[in-house]
Amino acid sequence: MANLKHSDDRIAQMKFVKRKVEGTLNDPRLRYDYSNREVGTLPPDGREGFKWVSEVAYKNIHRIVSRGYDTTEFVEAGYGMTDMLFVDYQARIPFVEEREVLDYLLVIMLDDGLSNPALLARAIARGKNYITQSCGGSVLAFGHAYASFDATGKMIAKYYAMVEEDGMSIADAAALLVKECAKEDHFGINDRYLKDPAARKILDYVEKKLPAVKTIKYVPFMKEVVKAAKAALGNVDIDLIGAMTAAMMDLDFSPEAAWCIMSVTRAFGASAHAIEELERESFDYLGSQLTPKEWYDGPADRPVPSISERAGFAGAQAKTPKEWQDAWKEKEKLFGSGYAIKFYIEDPRKVVSKKK
Amino acid sequence: MDRKPLIQRKTMISYKTEEKTVLRGYNVSDLAEAGYTFADGLFILYQGRIPSENERRMLDYELGEFLEHSMSPSAVSSIAVINGHPMLPAAVAASIMTFGGAHGPGAQHGYMLKKYLDRAADEGKTPEEVAVECVNEYMDSGRAVMGMGQPQHLDGDPRAEPTHLTQEALGVAGVYLRFQRALEEKFYARRAEEGRSYVAVNMVGAGNTALADIGFAPNAAWALGCTVRGYSCAAHALYTLKKGRAWAASRNEPMVQMLDLAMIKYIGPEDRAVPSQEERAEYAKKELESGEFRKWLI
Numbered sequence: 001m002a003n004l005k006h007s008d009d010r011i012a013q014m015k016f017v018k019r020k021v022e023g024t025l026n027d028p029r030l031r032y033d034y035s036n037r038e039v040g041t042l043p044p045d046g047r048e049g050f051k052w053v054s055e056v057a058y059k060n061i062h063r064i065v066s067r068g069y070d071t072t073e074f075v076e077a078g079y080g081m082t083d084m085l086f087v088d089y090q091a092r093i094p095f096v097e098e099r100e101v102l103d104y105l106l107v108i109m110l111d112d113g114l115s116n117p118a119l120l121a122r123a124i125a126r127g128k129n130y131i132t133q134s135c136g137g138s139v140l141a142f143g144h145a146y147a148s149f150d151a152t153g154k155m156i157a158k159y160y161a162m163v164e165e166d167g168m169s170i171a172d173a174a175a176l177l178v179k180e181c182a183k184e185d186h187f188g189i190n191d192r193y194l195k196d197p198a199a200r201k202i203l204d205y206v207e208k209k210l211p212a213v214k215t216i217k218y219v220p221f222m223k224e225v226v227k228a229a230k231a232a233l234g235n236v237d238i239d240l241i242g243a244m245t246a247a248m249m250d251l252d253f254s255p256e257a258a259w260c261i262m263s264v265t266r267a268f269g270a271s272a273h274a275i276e277e278l279e280r281e282s283f284d285y286l287g288s289q290l291t292p293k294e295w296y297d298g299p300a301d302r303p304v305p306s307i308s309e310r311a312g313f314a315g316a317q318a319k320t321p322k323e324w325q326d327a328w329k330e331k332e333k334l335f336g337s338g339y340a341i342k343f344y345i346e347d348p349r350k351v352v353s354k355k356k
Numbered sequence: 357m358d359r360k361p362l363i364q365r366k367t368m369i370s371y372k373t374e375e376k377t378v379l380r381g382y383n384v385s386d387l388a389e390a391g392y393t394f395a396d397g398l399f400i401l402y403q404g405r406i407p408s409e410n411e412r413r414m415l416d417y418e419l420g421e422f423l424e425h426s427m428s429p430s431a432v433s434s435i436a437v438i439n440g441h442p443m444l445p446a447a448v449a450a451s452i453m454t455f456g457g458a459h460g461p462g463a464q465h466g467y468m469l470k471k472y473l474d475r476a477a478d479e480g481k482t483p484e485e486v487a488v489e490c491v492n493e494y495m496d497s498g499r500a501v502m503g504m505g506q507p508q509h510l511d512g513d514p515r516a517e518p519t520h521l522t523q524e525a526l527g528v529a530g531v532y533l534r535f536q537r538a539l540e541e542k543f544y545a546r547r548a549e550e551g552r553s554y555v556a557v558n559m560v561g562a563g564n565t566a567l568a569d570i571g572f573a574p575n576a577a578w579a580l581g582c583t584v585r586g587y588s589c590a591a592h593a594l595y596t597l598k599k600g601r602a603w604a605a606s607r608n609e610p611m612v613q614m615l616d617l618a619m620i621k622y623i624g625p626e627d628r629a630v631p632s633q634e635e636r637a638e639y640a641k642k643e644l645e646s647g648e649f650r651k652w653l654i
Contacts, residue, residue: 113372260590
């Protein structure tokens, strides 16, 4: 049993207790002595005590301050919620034109019919929860397929950087983006908004409003990407995610900030759905919902084996990689097991190391 | 692609087709193009109507001041959750879900207002009269009067009184503010008579009153409050994600971190040896009979 040097010098100040231990804790292969360890909580060290560190906001007994602005003074001066988003996320007062663009986006994002955030909010409401649970729960619908603001934003930023940093032409960067990303869930261009001009109008609105006060780059770039996508893929157009993400980035919101802001915005809409569910539908009770057998296509009904019969069943342990791989493929046939979900792990050999 | 929703419902709120998204009858794209703001959109969403300009200003004022509140339970939730590096929406969702009976209980306050204003209507009383009854009934029964008191802003929430004044200045004060003002007057007077400390109106008392007077139902008002806070909690989560240390326990930081092990103060049972399986039955019997464990029950 090796005695490892303590990784934390506070351990030396602590009381140690010898104990008789059982099971694997006596195994000599353990890299530490489990029979003689410290008890009690760690003593403090000489560092400054814990504080909530924030660049965003503080409050005292008499003030609430975000990025240096007293929030009550802020609204008394005529600023509103949309302005406050710029302050909280960007530490700056926006131009009126920027506020107008953000307001435009938030109105568009407010509701989307009976989509997944509304579904989640309604389902939560049916359990007889607080409305706050429905509002928060709806945000969880904002995954990388439903609302890929961060992934879309990072994609746009990556290819636009080729223009700014590598000198690539906008047309070439757009074409490369289409070539490499057209099959991604976060591409932002597809056939879903061919008949609805809402997404296209977002790009036009940004181009109408912002150039008077600032330089924009992401919306024009995204229009170029749409042009390249049409050439490569045919009848496609910008969707709401593609348009809103580019617009948010031209407002200087990070892709992650766009994701946060848009998911919260939709939570308002989802809350109305939860309220409506309470008003015109009913609660659900544990065990009350039935699943028709015709919806079931799993293993056929079968008798439960006795406990003594269990001894004859094989475990899941494979002996060789080939055996393991074949078993994995077999398990993919049982939906709900998780084996059929494809998950991409980046090959570390292809990552440019930050270490020299 | 199957574009059918997962659920089928009759809804009065919205619909979406290939051509447009319609909210309470209005094409949302047309609303945005026409220059309506997000605050206008919230009136349409919850109330099915376009508000007066001053109603819009009142809501925008309130959302603006309520959005950020630095370290409240909701912000702390978002920071704690993001320390595990889940996807961002998990931290945002957690922050909004933190709102409950102690943190911004807006709906409860709204229903308290409704209860007493119903009494006023049914019994021919004024809002001022039933507000006095409300304070007396709550305080006589030893219950907290909703909308009063905040544990951090001991001298009064800096946003609360200005919210009342703004409501009056914008001409959007109605029966709710009359009731709330009378409630506060009685509350302050009674606490003073009883020799108790000053406890001021909080943002539920002030903000929720304004939301009620501009037409938001108690649960809609609560949804507005908790959700707008989600914006700032998301910012706190994002700041922590980008500039903080995952796990919040690193010893390489100059300041003790939130989850440093030294932050734990343990006051439970003394450290003790785990009984063997052979000792188990006798050990369990002794523990049960001594009843010592009951003081640790939660």
